[in-house]
Amino acid sequence: MSEQTVQVKTTGKILQSPCGPIIHGLEDVLIKSTSISDIDGEKGILWYRGYRIEELARLSTYEEVSYLILYGRLPTKRELEDYINRMKKYRELHPATVEVIRNLAKAHPMFALEAAVAAEGAYDEDNQKLIEALSVGRYKAEEKELAYRIAEKLVAKMPTIVAYHYRFSRGLEVVRPRDDLGHAANFLYMMFGREPDPLASRGIDLYLILHADHEVPASTFAAHVVASTLSDLYSSVAAAIAALKGPLHGGANEMAVRNYLEIGTPAKAKEIVEAATKPGGPKLMGVGHRVYKAYDPRAKIFKEFSRDYVAKFGDPQNLFAIASAIEQEVLSHPYFQQRKLYPNVDFWSGIAFYYMGIPYEYFTPIFAMSRVVGWVAHVLEYWENNRIFRPRACYIGPHDLQYIPLEQR
Numbered sequence: 369m370s371e372q373t374v375q376v377k378t379t380g381k382i383l384q385s386p387c388g389p390i391i392h393g394l395e396d397v398l399i400k401s402t403s404i405s406d407i408d409g410e411k412g413i414l415w416y417r418g419y420r421i422e423e424l425a426r427l428s429t430y431e432e433v434s435y436l437i438l439y440g441r442l443p444t445k446r447e448l449e450d451y452i453n454r455m456k457k458y459r460e461l462h463p464a465t466v467e468v469i470r471n472l473a474k475a476h477p478m479f480a481l482e483a484a485v486a487a488e489g490a491y492d493e494d495n496q497k498l499i500e501a502l503s504v505g506r507y508k509a510e511e512k513e514l515a516y517r518i519a520e521k522l523v524a525k526m527p528t529i530v531a532y533h534y535r536f537s538r539g540l541e542v543v544r545p546r547d548d549l550g551h552a553a554n555f556l557y558m559m560f561g562r563e564p565d566p567l568a569s570r571g572i573d574l575y576l577i578l579h580a581d582h583e584v585p586a587s588t589f590a591a592h593v594v595a596s597t598l599s600d601l602y603s604s605v606a607a608a609i610a611a612l613k614g615p616l617h618g619g620a621n622e623m624a625v626r627n628y629l630e631i632g633t634p635a636k637a638k639e640i641v642e643a644a645t646k647p648g649g650p651k652l653m654g655v656g657h658r659v660y661k662a663y664d665p666r667a668k669i670f671k672e673f674s675r676d677y678v679a680k681f682g683d684p685q686n687l688f689a690i691a692s693a694i695e696q697e698v699l700s701h702p703y704f705q706q707r708k709l710y711p712n713v714d715f716w717s718g719i720a721f722y723y724m725g726i727p728y729e730y731f732t733p734i735f736a737m738s739r740v741v742g743w744v745a746h747v748l749e750y751w752e753n754n755r756i757f758r759p760r761a762c763y764i765g766p767h768d769l770q771y772i773p774l775e776q777r
């Protein structure tokens with residue numbers, strides 16, 4: 369067997385072990401080549417398929433951006449129309465999935481989303497065909513066509529799952545998807561049963577654009593790990609949802625707004641920020657990033673939107689004012705400056721949602737509604753050159769212990 373020495377350039381934390389250095393949290397470890405998204409963490413720049421996020425946020429829609437991420441280029445007018453029409457056809461859920469969501473009405477919606485995606489996969493005939501093919505190692509043109517159709521279905525169905533959960537959790541009847549509304553507007557319509565305010569629809573659309581992909585964070589990596597075993601796309605997405613839920617990742621958007629609500633006044637910002645700098649103190653949610661050592665470009669864009677939103681609809685709970693005061697403290701505090709910790713995308717994202725009447729438990733599910741396209745695009749990219757993920761751990765326990773029968777212990 370040939371041995372190769374691989375050097376990993378990391379500025380991250382290394383743990384020493386008897387077997388050699390451990391790159392804690394896989395910081396800077398490359399898992400594949402990608403042409404989906406790129407991040408310049410030092411300068412705070414994000415590209416999807418070569419386009420700057422600012423450009424897409426200003427000029428595009430989630431429908432167009434999700435097509436771009438999935439298919440690698442911007443669609444023609446005709447391609448976009450066909451894509452949108454297919455998505456509208458796929459919005460409905462299998463009746464068994466609706467029952468799963470109903471049964472989890474009292475659970476946090478991220479649990480329901482995870483279970484509903486798995487359920488939808490169990491009932492999708494295309495998925496069964498793909499599973500059969502993958503089980504004999506076949507992934508050719510026909511299977512790729514199935515995989516892309518499943519990817520589109522996943523993107524189309526996520527808002528229906530989230531909105532249905534909201535309706536069931538409030539004891540309301542579901543509102544069926546409406547074909548004449550776009551992805552973002554239809555989502556708000558299914559949540560609240562009325563045509564949304566155009567600024568609210570724009571806010572959801574903008575948020576969906578900004579969250580569509582981000583290279584390989586924990587959730588996308590989780591999707592790769594599952595997909596690398598040749599498990600199916602729905603299961604890979606369910607795993608990604610599970611990873612996104614944590615407060616160190618997508619769950620931070622919910623936690624950030626809950627903190628602002630708890631704080632209640634901008635006057636407490638200094639105290640809260642100071643507490644986060646103490647050893648063992650609570651981390652400030654929505655601050656810091658593994659890759660960005662500069663202001664997160666998505667946070668900048670959504671901050672502007674939140675400012676516009678509260679300018680129109682007010683800031684009765686002081687959420688924008690509190691976040692602004694915290695941001696000011698963070699940016700001027702040596703603790704955060706030395707560690708290059710800046711507000712991330714989760715810092716501002718929940719404020720406008722909260723004022724749209726969306727309960728904070730639904731913030732992370734909306735993140736998942738957007739990121740699903742990144743997850744599936746990455747899995748499809750990885751399947752072009754699949755190899756099972758199987759790292760190693762350095763065993764530091766004892767060996768060859770003598771088994772003592774139960775009655776002698």
Ligand SMILES: CC(=O)SCCNC(=O)CCNC(=O)[C@H](O)C(C)(C)COP(=O)(O)OP(=O)(O)OC[C@H]1O[C@@H](n2cnc3c(N)ncnc32)[C@H](O)[C@@H]1OP(=O)(O)O
Pocket residue numbers: 393585615616617618620644645650651652653654655656657658659707709712713714
């Ligand atoms: C969509 C997203 O997933 S964006 C991220 C959302 N998550 C959050 O907002 C949660 C808060 N932030 C964090 O927990 C972290 O910054 C993460 C998880 C985002 C990144 O974690 P890592 O890259 O592992 O950074 P790490 O935890 O090593 O932090 C480096 C240093 O900054 C400190 N630090 C990092 N984030 C924060 C924070 N939010 N508040 C206070 N201190 C922080 C750490 O304590 C550590 O200090 P030390 O060097 O003195 O030990």
Ligand SMILES: O=C([O-])CC(=O)C(=O)O
Pocket residue numbers: 579581582584585586617658659712713
């Ligand atoms: O890249 C990360 O680690 C987390 C993040 O910002 C995202 O997934 O959008």
